[in-house]
Amino acid sequence: MTMVIFSHGQESGPWGTKIRAMAETVRGMGCTADSIDYQGIADPTERVRKLQRECADIREKLVLVGSSMGGHVATAAAEPLGAVGLFVLAPAYYMEGYEELTPVAPRIPICIVHGWHDRIVPVENSIRFARTCSATLHLVDGDHRLTQNINEINEYLAQFIRIITD
Numbered sequence: 001m002t003m004v005i006f007s008h009g010q011e012s013g014p015w016g017t018k019i020r021a022m023a024e025t026v027r028g029m030g031c032t033a034d035s036i037d038y039q040g041i042a043d044p045t046e047r048v049r050k051l052q053r054e055c056a057d058i059r060e061k062l063v064l065v066g067s068s069m070g071g072h073v074a075t076a077a078a079e080p081l082g083a084v085g086l087f088v089l090a091p092a093y094y095m096e097g098y099e100e101l102t103p104v105a106p107r108i109p110i111c112i113v114h115g116w117h118d119r120i121v122p123v124e125n126s127i128r129f130a131r132t133c134s135a136t137l138h139l140v141d142g143d144h145r146l147t148q149n150i151n152e153i154n155e156y157l158a159q160f161i162r163i164i165t166d
Contacts, residue, residue, distance in 0.1 A: 002026075002084075002165050003060040006035040007051060009068030009092075013039055018067060018089070018150055025154040029161055032060065038070070044092075044101065047073045055081050061165060065157070068092050068121060068144065071112075076103035085164040086110045087157055090118055090144050094125040105133035111160045113153055115142030136160075 004026045006019045014035035015023075023033040036054050038047045051073055055062060063085040066074030071091025078086045085108055093102045112135050114126040121144060130137040138156050142149040 001060045002031040002063060002161065003058050004031050004033045004063045004065055004161070005051070005055055006033070007047070007064065007066035007070030007073045008035065008038060009070050010042070012067070013037070017147060018153070021150045021154060022065060022157055025158055026161060029158060031161065044069060044072055048076045051077045052080060063087065063161065063164065066091065072103065075106065078108060079106035083108060085160060087160050089113050089146055089153065090115060090121050091126060091129070092121050093129045095121065102129070105129065105135070109160070109164050110135035111138070111156060112136065113138045113140060113146065113156055115140055115144060115146050115149065117142060118144040120144040
């Protein structure tokens with residue numbers, strides 16, 4: 001069995017539109033899915049600690065999925081948690097003034113989806129990160145929220161889950 005844990009972004013909640021849609025996709029593939037609630041926690045380091053606490057007892061194959069700051073958080077927690085895969089949307093890597101906080105890429109399969117028209121996290125940041133670790137990178141015709149791209153995202157997520165759990 002595979003457990004997929006979602007980490008939402010700074011301004012959203014644990015069961016927003018994208019996470020609900022992605023959770024439905026992975027559950028349809030036989031995975032278990034849950035989403036961590038970080039509302040009220042602004043500090044990314046505290047979010048990483050919460051994710052690690054919440055996932056400490058998971059014994060199934062663990063796949064972490066994160067959006068924006070949630071992508072940063074999932075990336076930072078992936079290796080310590082022994083995750084088998086990392087799937088991130090518009091991850092908050094190399095943010096101006098906080099570049100040194102960008103986590104080192106874990107040595108696991110990584111897939112990044114980023115919108116060309118993102119005005120919050122520059123698409124160049126994901127290109128830079130993907131280049132450092134040879135991550136799979138999908139650039140889509142979308143903005144930071146990627147709400148209009150959920151069908152594409154679910155296709156990429158399903159493909160990723162199939163590849164890493166075979």
